Amino acid sequence: MQLKHILLVASLTMTSACSSTKTVVDESLREIELYQVVQKDLNNNNYISAIATLKTMESRYPFGRYATQAQLDLIYANYKNAEPEAAKSAADRFIHLHQQHPNVDYAYYMKGLASFNQDIGLLARFLPLDMTKRDPGAARNSYNEFAQLTSRYPNSIYASDAKKHMIYLRNLLASYEIHVAHYYLTRQAYIAAANRGRYVIEKFQETPSVGDGLAVMIEAYQYLHLNALATTSLKTLQLNYPDHPSLQNNKFTSEITKATNRSWLNQHSLSPIESIPPLPPSHTEGYLMEQL
Template sequence: MRRDVFYIAVLSVIVIISGCAGITEDPTKKWSQERFYREAREKMMDGAYEDAIKYFETLEARFPYGRYSEQAQLEIAYAYYKYDEPALAIAAADRFIRLHPTHPNVDYAYYLKGLVNFRGERGIVNWLLGSSDDLTDRDPKSARESYNAFREVVDRFPNSRYAKDAQQRMAYLYDAQAKYETQVARFYYERDLHVAAINRSKYALENYPRTPATEDALGIMALSYQKMGITQLYDDTLRILKKNFPQSHYLKTLRASAD
C-alpha cells in the first residue's frame, strides 16, 4: 500500500515537471513598445495583417499611454481594412476619433472610414449599378457614409494631404448615387409604376443636381407624365429637357410616343 502511494506521488511529480517543461515562454515578454511597433509594421509590410493586428493590440494593452500606443490604434484600423474586416476597421477608426479628436493624424482616421466604405476604386458603383431583377433592394448606405467621411476630411481639414483625393472620390460618389437613383426610376418606369418613377427622378434632381444623370431624370419624368396623360407637368418637364439637353435621345422617344 505504501509502495503504491509512493509510485503515485512520483508519477504526479513527473507529470507536473513535464507540464512545466511544455510551457512556452512568451517571446514578446521583454519587448519594448518600440520593438512591438517595429515588428507590427514589418508584418504589415509583409501582408501578414492578422499578426500585425495582434502585435498592435498587445502593444496597446501593455503600454496604454504614449505616442506608440496612439499610433497603434490608428494602425489597427488600417490593418483591419487591409485584412478585409470593414466593420472592425470602421470601429477602430471611430474609436481613434473619439479618443483623440485633436490628434495630428485624425484626418487620416476620417479618410480611412471613407476608403473602407468606398470598397476600392469602383466597388460601390459596380455594386449599386450591377445587374439585378430588383434594383430597389440595393441600399446605397455605404456610398452615403463614404461620401460623408470624405466630406469631413475636405471640410474640416482642407490642408490635409488626403483632402484632394477625398474631394475627387466625393465627386465620383456624387455622380454614382445620382445614376443609381435614375436607374431605380427607370426600373419603375419599365414596370408602369409611373408615380414611383417620377418621385425617384425628382429625388435625383433635388439631391444630386448638375450631374450626368440629370438628363435621365428629366427624360424619365417626361415619359412618365406622358404615359399618365398629365399634360401641364409633361409640357413643363419637356421644356426644361429641351433647354438643357437639346440633343437628348429622350426627345426623339417622346415624339415617337406622341405620334
C-alpha cells in the same frame, strides 16, 4: 458564372481561411520591439500578424511611447486586411480619444475609405457587378464621412482625394435613384417614377443623371396625361441634353428610356476613380521612424 470564376473564388476563400490562423506574439518583446515587428509586417503586407501585434501593444502598453501611433496603424491594417467594420471602429475610437491630434484627419479619411469599399464583397471584387444597382447605404455613409473630413479639415492632405470620392459617390447615388425610377416605370407606378426623377434633378444637380431624371419625368407625365408637365420637362431636356439617347431627331422616344439600364453619361463618369492609395499612418509622423 464561368468555371474559372468559381475556381478563383473558391481558391481565394480557402486562402483566406488558411491565413486566418491565430498569430502568436512573443511575450518577451518590449514596446519598441513590438512596433518594429508591426512595421515589418506592414511592409510585407502581413496584415493579420500586424493586427495581432498592434492589439498586444494596446493591451500591454496603453500609454506607451507608440500607443497613439499604433492606434493609427490598426486602422490601416484592418482596412488593408479587408475588414471595413474593424477599420471604422478603430477610426471612431481614435477620433473619440484624440480629437485634437494632428493626424486625426487620417482617421476620418480612412473611415470614409472603409465605407467606400464596404459593400464590395468577395464576389464583387472578381466578378463584373454594376455598383449603381446595389444598396446605396454604404455609399451614403462614405459620402457623409468624406464630407466630415473636408468640412472639418479643408486643408488636410487627404481633402483632395476625399472630394474625388465624393464626386464619384454622388454620381453613384444619383444613378441608383434612376434605376429605382426605371423600376417604377416598368411597374406602371408613374407618380412614384416622376417623383424619383424630380428628386434627382433637385438633389443631384450637376450629376450626369439629371438628364435621365428629366427623361423619366417626361415618360411618367405622358402616361399620366399631364401634358403640360411633360412638355415643360421635354423642353428642358432638349435644351440641356440634346444628345440624350431618349431624343431621336429632337423628339422623345420612351422605349429608349425604358431600355437604358445605366445613365448614358455615367458610363464615363462612373469609371473607377484614380485614388492615391492610403499610406501607412507611420508615414504621417516621420520622427517615429528615425527613433526606432
